[in-house]
Amino acid sequence: MTAATFGAKVTANTSVQVNKRSRVSTVIHAILVLIVVGVLLGIPFWLLVVTAGKSQAEAIVPNMSLPSHWQLLENFKTVLVDGKMLQAFLGSVLVTVPSVFLALLLGSMASWILARRATKPMVVVYVLGISGLILPPAVVTVMMLLKMIGLAGTAQGMVGVYVGIYMSTVIFFVTGFIRTIPVSLEESARMDGAKPLRVFFTIILPLLGPTLATATILVTLYIWNDVFYSLFILSGKMDLLPLNLYNVASAGLYLNNWHLIFAYIILMSLPLLIIFAVAQRKIISGITGGAVK
Template identity: 35%
Template sequence: MNASRYNTRTLLLEVIAILLALVFLAPFYLVLSNSVKTLKEILLDAASFPSLFHWSNYSDVWSMIDFPKAFLNSLQITGFSVVLIVILSSMAAYQIVRRPTKFNNFVFLLLVAAMIIPFQSLMLQLVRVTSLLELRGHLYGIIACYLGFGMPLSVFLFHGFIKTVPVELEEAARVDGSNPYGVFFRIVFPLLMPIIVTVIILNTLWIWNDYLMPVLVIGGNKDLTTLPLAVTKFFGQYTKKWDLALAGLVMAVVPILIFFLSLQKYIVEGVTAGSVKG
């Protein structure tokens, strides 16, 4: 009787899990199927399977938005921003953990408090500050903004993980004659690899797919157009080219999706290691 109840309950849970999976996978089906349809076919029945695969949508998008250039811009902005966030936030968190002075603790509280401030409430001030400092329309300007907004969460994650690093390893390195930078980059930094990968994944997903920040900071500089900005080219005041827009969306998502699937296991590993042990 117990086995029967267990099997029935398990079967019910499996059915519910499958139904939930289908619900979450439905948007992926709509995007993929409609990306190879004509606009007329999409408007008639967006949920139907394509009667004929129009792969020309992808080639049209490639040339219309100059996909290689937009891809390179997104790659540059994401790469430089993530590297700086990882290095600076790990160093800041290490200083806060190993030297818990009142000032350092106050800085940490400010960083944690910054995590709860909605970005939308800062957009007007961001435009004014970037214009005043002449950061708008420049590569270093958008990278500086991502660095500022990405530091709070990254420092918080590093802060919890660094607590798990034994202080004895650092003391042994100092006895051997290593300076503070040598202790950090040769001893501590390699031990942070699980949380480093987590920070890289989270910030890469955010920066790669972000739309608001490039609109506000890059502005009308077409030389720095990112993939999210390029895809908006297919949405006009009176027309919406859904066939091309969805094809462009697939082309923009595939690289970051492959990146995420290859490293997703480190997210749970890094976050749990920093929260449970710390």
Template identity: 55%
Template sequence: MKTTRLTRGIQPILAILACLLVIGIPLYLLVITSFKSDAEAQVPDLSLPTTWHIAENYGRAISDGDVLGGLFGSLLVTVPSVFGVLVLGSAASWVLARRSSKLMGLLYSVGISGIILPPAVVTMVLTLQSLGLDGTALGMIGVYMGMFMATAIFFTTGFVRNIPVELEEAARIDGASPFKVYVRIVLPLLRPVIATAAILVTLSVWNEVFYAFFVLSGSGASTLPLNLFNVASQSEYVKNWNLIFAYVVLMSIPMVVTFIIAQRRIVAGVTAGAVK
């Protein structure tokens, strides 16, 4: 009995220590290095800076990395992409979950195949060029919607199957159209899973740089990760980890705030569903 209680008491402590080791130390290294001078940041370590260069480093990161322009570009691409993925993905999941046939099973398999089958870069770029969308935010939005639609479909379809069909049937008896059934009955019940999908898709789109490099490189549009890549590739910034880490901190702040807000909504949505 004592051994069981001791084990239960140790497990939370071990979990906290593991989180501090895996997350806390790298995060501390990132932040503390962004406060150091160029000379001290040549070889990043856990020591405190001899002289603090907070305003200087973050000011140079904002100006040299075009943080404000990259922030506008990231928002311009991320917000419509996430909104489109959630709206179209949840609607498609409702249809796929409510209709049981071989065709729907095939469409579901095709819909979630994007999780393990990334788009081919060459084909994607050539398609955008033929449509006149290469180097544009609209083309980047289309790419991201195609890439992460599978995530929304995968998460939402299983959740829809657990919603009682009787709710939808009662609405149809009252004369509600399929659109009204989806908007007024199904969509409000999907809030917890939509919040979860929104976090995953937002983080993925916000931090993505590989496809943005091929689609937006050389154009006037840009994003925060793409600006970071361009700045870090310059010879004068190769070993200036303090400036690179300062840019990473600035780039991460919006996502940290978004994650905290969305996480609270997930807990609230799950709790409300359990009470009902």
């Protein structure tokens, strides 16, 4: 065996050992990450479920122990019937659905214009458009404006507020994605006589599916769980799910009844979990698409 051959074998063995160590290190790192995520997410979820399945006596001090007798379905029934949850659910749907639809539609149309107009004024408009991500609206001013136009304490006024707040989220997600769409597609449609609205609805909008799925779940999550804006703007004239829970959690049915509060939270979260389960592939592809851009 020559010196060159021996050196090559030594180098190959060293490379194999390094690759094995790298794979082992990667596996250990992945296991540690899964353990941390499991602890951070699993413990709160476990506490939520076991507390919702207990009686009042057992749930007076929430803990990780299993209930001696599961009464999860009974607690759900109590919340639905006595907690006026169905009425609050209808109110949340009445506000959330048009708010999300209008925010996505108007935000997508604004994003299309901002993505295709690469001028300094449009850059300023874009910055103002996404400023809602970090700058909260002036609640007092919004309330006064709604009173002036007669929409205070109404679903229409609440929808208008949500659309104004969360359009910035849609613009932030969609504008970068539209810039990756070839302009030639729009030019071809215009050469065939298509007007701007037809170009948007037949060419641009269908291509925004994954990104809009991501924006949909985020905006829906924000609106569905909102208490702050609805508390001030609706002023008790309309019930939404989180607002109803907030109003009654410290009195009446929910006074120190943690099993009912946790049961309420589970039922309130189910629609969002179903939406995410159905649209998770599009949501993940939308997030990764935006990240690449």
